[in-house]
Amino acid sequence: MATIKDVAKRAGVGLGTASRVIAGSGPVSADAVRRVRRAIEELKFRPSHAARVLQKGQSQTIGVFVPLVHGSFYTPILHAIYTTLRMSGQHMVVDFGQTLESERQDALDGAEFLTDRGCDGLLMMGTALRPPDIERIAELQPKFVLLNRSVPRFPEQCFHPDHTGAGAAAARALCEAGHRRVAIIEGPKTSRDNTLRMRGFCQALAEYKIDVSAIPRVQGDFSPESGRLGARTLLDCGRSFTALFCANDEMAIGAISGLREAGVAVPRDLSVMGYDGIDLSALTVPPLTTVLIPWRQTATNAVHYLLNICYGTKLPVLRDIPAQVLWRESVGRIA
Amino acid sequence: MATIKDVAKRAGVGLGTASRVIAGSGPVSADAVRRVRRAIEELKFRPSHAARVLQKGQSQTIGVFVPLVHGSFYTPILHAIYTTLRMSGQHMVVDFGQTLESERQDALDGAEFLTDRGCDGLLMMGTALRPPDIERIAELQPKFVLLNRSVPRFPEQCFHPDHTGAGAAAARALCEAGHRRVAIIEGPKTSRDNTLRMRGFCQALAEYKIDVSAIPRVQGDFSPESGRLGARTLLDCGRSFTALFCANDEMAIGAISGLREAGVAVPRDLSVMGYDGIDLSALTVPPLTTVLIPWRQTATNAVHYLLNICYGTKLPVLRDIPAQVLWRESVGRIA
């Protein structure tokens, strides 16, 4: 591989001149520019990224950690992050979890890996990190941002939807449609955002004088298959209900499928409500009523903030984008 | 940030000794190991990845290009690639397309970006690259592998399912179930794998004496929404058919949704067949009959091959894993 020295020699200029031409800054004569350009062309020179990073201490790269690869939930978010970064001329390195022991350990390892790779900033997604872990990340790489997680110690750096409010909105929507007997498929206990939306959901239910402690509920892991299984379990437990709230859309999709297997028609026999508002929720049979969480915008704003602290830009940063109930056919009205 | 020099000084050893301890190779006394370890601990030393890459010329990183982030098709494949790499102690840097002009240009840019980042090998997914582009990639980074693409020039480095055979299998399945009037929602013309599966599909149809030229067909872009639109278009064109073959599962999901909007029940009024066998295809309403393409295994084998040429490992490489029709409820039998 040709180096910048080869280029300089071939172009008949010094090292500094060659470097200035490549960087496109500093005073260089038009003639030198031409000769260096030609030499680069002829030698097929490509600058070594490693050498550059070593020298400058900056990599123009943001590290992104995402808890898992599977499913259709993370991809639009990743896409939003990616395009936002590219629009600012930055690059992205992603690390995924779901490989080793726990999601928490995965996230910590991910943060280490990404900082070691010389990322200028870190975007950590997920809720498994505990306060001491975040403290550790802060000392590893102070320029970081948390997506879907809130910690009091770093309020500015946390970007998360209002899950409590969104959960409450879901409950109110169900109640306004006349439902009073509700069942729940919730997410894993370790998921903080699940806890929050369930809290909001139950609080709002209580406002409608519904006995929250009597609600049939099962736990899933956010995967469609666990939604299917959850629905079957709820059906088998013999308690009757008219609406089923699922902690995310993917479980809701699975639930609808499980209900169909059992001969339960949605929404005729049972209403199903999802959460997140993934693209696919519009195309299920029947189309899924859900709470649209502004994931893309939240991600974009988190990236903006991160870019601002990393590179001194002044990109606009919005917070507190409201969630919104998406009325579709999977929830019916009760007289 | 502490450097290895600081560590050496603090531990009271030379540079070489410190380096050997960190690398875990070469002769070092137990005492020196202990002291260096302690110094690392105390100084919170983390080796500079950039310096290491610069020196060794290896990054223990494989670059992966994926045409787009959206949707649920690429994620399981990405997951397979990722876990396979991690099992061999390697890392992954992903680059996505869908940002700039064309997918072809995206892929080329991606290849450049990834090689510049010092990736030891490249896995390029997608079908948009043309032979000269691949030639260019080969000179950029000879250690590469193509997933879902076949070029005569680099037969060993191409890993792709047998789309023609799989398309034919789909057609035969439909015919065996008694269907003779078929419609098609195909993928974009630029997608080579779409062309192949359509060729196989039509050839097999011809074997059953079906006039292929008379088949109503529309074009989608592999997205669910385009499937929905496609189904509506086909319905509106007034030609009658009993089965609808979609070039991928996501469009099939969209098609089922579109049919439902139009009051067409699946499979009672119309059968729908998908392609790929994504996880979600088992959970649609009704569950989707599809062709299971061994994407995960193909990806894993591609990675194995790449690792073998990059790091001299001897991982097993399988080729030609057969596709297989997954019979579910969305295709009905015709007497």
Added chain:
DNA sequence: TCTCAAGATGGAAACGTTTCCACTCCTTGG
């Protein structure tokens, strides 16, 4: 004609590793 500033230029030094070579001990076998 002289002075000064700005425009160009070349090259040493630095970034943080690993690799390699030279050196010192110590052990072992003859």
Added chain:
DNA sequence: CCAAGGAGTGGAAACGTTTCCATCTTGAGA
């Protein structure tokens, strides 16, 4: 008792950039 070899060690050199400083040239203004 000596030779040979291996274990352990330290430090120079190299990887490919950028940055900085010193030097040289040029042209404008006095």
